[in-house]
Amino acid sequence: MDATDTRAANARPLLEVTGLTMRFGNLAANDNVTFNVHRGEIVALIGPNGAGKTTCFNCVSGFLRPTAGRVVFDGIDITGMRPYHICRLGLTRTFQIVKTLGDMTVEENVMTGAFLRAPGKREAREVAAEVLELTGLLDKRAKPGRSLTIAERKRLEIARALATRPKLLMLDEAMAGLNPTEIKGAMDLCLRLREAGLTLVVVEHIMEAIMPISDRVIVLSSGEKIAEGTPEEVAANEDVIKAYLGEKYHAAS
Amino acid sequence: MNESPWKDRKEPAGEPTRRLTHGALERTGSDGQALRPAQPVRRRARAPELWLLAVSAVVAVLPLAVNNVNFHHVLIMFLIFASLGEAWNIITGLAGQTSFGHAAFFGIGAYAAAVAYFRHGISPWIGMAAGAVIATAVSAVVSYPVFRLKGHYFAIATLAVAEIIFQLFVSWSYVEGATGISIPVAAEGLATFQFHTSKLPYCYITLAAFVGTVLVFRRVEESRLGYYLRAIKGSEEAAMAMGINPARYKLYAMMISAFITSIFGSIYAQYILYIDPFMVFALAISMKIVLLTVLGGLGSVWGPVLGAAILIPLSEYTRILLGGTGKGIDLIVFGALIVVVACFQPQGIVGLMRSHGRRRAERGVSGDARRDATAVA
Structure with missing residues (x-):
């Protein structure tokens, strides 16, 4: 890659989602959704239940092939690519319903991810140790995955994703089901990751957790993007209040 | 491909290339400690190799200590089936893809060795190599389309393909159809892979192949491939999110498994010196492999060995003692054990x-x- 390429890549958003539409039969889970994610940002994707957040995640990360629209990551059109190709390019995700590899130890879980870029076992183990330290799981590394609590499993999801050395990490409700202390820990982790130069797209329900750490918030409702902006802008947006609280409350307020 | 905070390709040459993080992450280590590559948890990783040494030493001495033809036969069958179980364990125990058709690869190996000498007068060793290649190719052709699907398609496909190949051999005149092949007697020796005066050479050849198979299993289990297979078994979605193409690695596992299975088919043919489709393509062979591994322990290196140590003496001695009337007793007992x-x-x-x-x-x-x-x- 020469210098001009590098400059072009820097100017461009890391992730460009254009006109993303995903239909299941007659239901449009995502309808013409367009947004960009810039390098080093934490972007939150919020919206009421059934708004299409996870579908959007699946389309971007390759687990679903969108009906229409384009997804460009780091200058490469990844629309319809398989998840493992996309991961190799540097975009990976965690799952809302954690997929802990229960038969493998915590360390083995993470090493599996590390093997993507680490040539050998020793290197993979070193990467795993660093990522486990970062996610606070180092003392649990010899335990089988199935023995972890839900909070630890969520962290293990993140650790496993980090081990693949992504540029863009997409977290699907990484904080759901956690207690306030654990949520605080997860918030700190997100900020630390951004500080390290990672770009994050976060789906989250817990507003108190997501608003303080997000640079930008995108709101989906019934499959459409209804608002985008800083946390303050979005919180004051009438459409957003309507979508969350319903027409009745909006009228009353 | 640039700009990744995790990529270190552009770092100065002096920097350790394995470093995952840069300063920002390093400062955040708890208690201000640098995130040094921690000491790996020392598992007793070499223990299975030591056990293998012990087991093979015992197995090497046993036929000398107990100089009984029946016992030698049981020992050879034990080694063959323990190895078949190891091979099957790669695709089913590690990768979680249940194959009910491993008899197909076993039969291909048996026929390749037999046909090589019977039809062409070629050394059975060359037949063995050719059979292993053919079995590997067949396994790839059969598995590739179904590995792209999820669910039970693979199990059904293996069952169907084994049946198709069986029927094919029954009516194929080149391999003497249902009559089977009686391998022409040749001079004893390693070159002809025939021994008539004693079963001891078969014991040791099979033992060597068994040791090789266990080592291959261990190698696969401990390698990146093994981690990938276990991840695929755990969750294909999780594997894909880590950059793993499940279809590809399942295919590798299947090919390794078929290759080994075929080799033991060849050994079996050279040992019995007579084969027909009903012997080597029998569903009972596929099932024995499945049952003994499940009884012993799926996915574990010693599972098939323990399972075979119970099932094979049971089935061979009931056959030796009871003859035709005892047929099936082993599977009844074994079935009960499996249920338990x-x-x-x-x-x-x-x-x-x-x-x-x-x-x-x-x-x-x-x-x-x-x-x-x-x-x-």
Whole structure:
């Protein structure tokens, strides 16, 4: 890659989602959704239940092939690519319903991810140790995955994703089901990751957790993007209040 | 491909290339400690190799100590089926893809060795190599389309393909159809892979192949491939999110498994010196492989060995003692054992031993616990 390429890549958003539409039969889970994610940002994707957040995640990360629209990551059109190709390019995700590899130890879980870029076992183990330290799981590394609590499993999801050395990490409700202390820990982790130069797209329900750490918030409702902006802008947006609280409350307020 | 905070390609040459993080992450290590590559948890990773040495030493001495033809026969069959179980364990135990058709690869190997000498006068060793290549190719052709699907398609496909190949051999005149092949007697020796005066050479050839197979299993299990296979078994979605193409690695596992299975088919043919489709393509062979591995412990290196150590003497001695009337008794007993295992310890005998070991450890009587205690003191 020469210098001009590098400059072009820097100017461009890391992730460009254009006109993303995903239909299941007659239901449009995502309808013409367009947004960009810039390098080093934490972007939150919020919206009421059934708004299409996870579908959007699946389309971007390759687990679903969108009906229409384009997804460009780091200058490469990844629309319809398989998840493992996309991961190799540097975009990976965690799952809302954690997929802990229960038969493998915590360390083995993470090493599996590390093997993507680490040539050998020793290197993979070193990467795993660093990522486990970062996610606070180092003392649990010899335990089988199935023995972890839900909070630890969520962290293990993140650790496993980090081990693949992504540029863009997409977290699907990484904080759901956690207690306030654990949520605080997860918030700190997100900020630390951004500080390290990672770009994050976060789906989250817990507003108190997501608003303080997000640079930008995108709101989906019934499959459409209804608002985008800083946390303050979005919180004051009438459409957003309507979508969350319903027409009745909006009228009353 | 640039700009990744995790990529270190552009770092100065002096920097350790394995470093995952840069300064920002390093500062955040708890208590201000640098995130050094921690000491890996020392698993007793070499233990299975030591056990293998012990087991093979015992197996090497046994036929000399017990100089009985029947016993030698049982030992050879034990080694063959333990190895078949190891091979099957790669695709089913590690990768979680149940194959009910491994007899197909076993039969291909058996026929390749037999046909090589019977039809063309070529050394059975060359036949063995050709058979392994053919079996590997067949396994790839069969598996590739179904590995792209999820669910039980693979199990059904293996069952169907084994049946198709069986029917093919029954009516194929080149391999003498249903009549089977009686391998022409040749001079004894390693070159012809025929021994008539003693079963001992077969014992040792099979033992060598068994040791090789266990080592291959261990190699696969401990390698990146093994991690990938276990991840695929755990969750294909999780594997894909880590950059793993499940279809590709399942295919590798299947090909390795078919290759080994075929080699033991060849060994079997050279040992019995007569084969027909009903012997080597029998569903009973596929099932024995499945049952003994499940009884012993799916996914564990010693599972098939333990399972074969129980099933094979049972089936061979009932056959030797009862002849035709005893046919099937072994499978009845074995079926009952499987039901018991499935109900009480799905991890098989190995799982049983492990949970026993854990209980001992919890009571603080295991060697490990004591060692740890002294280390702390």
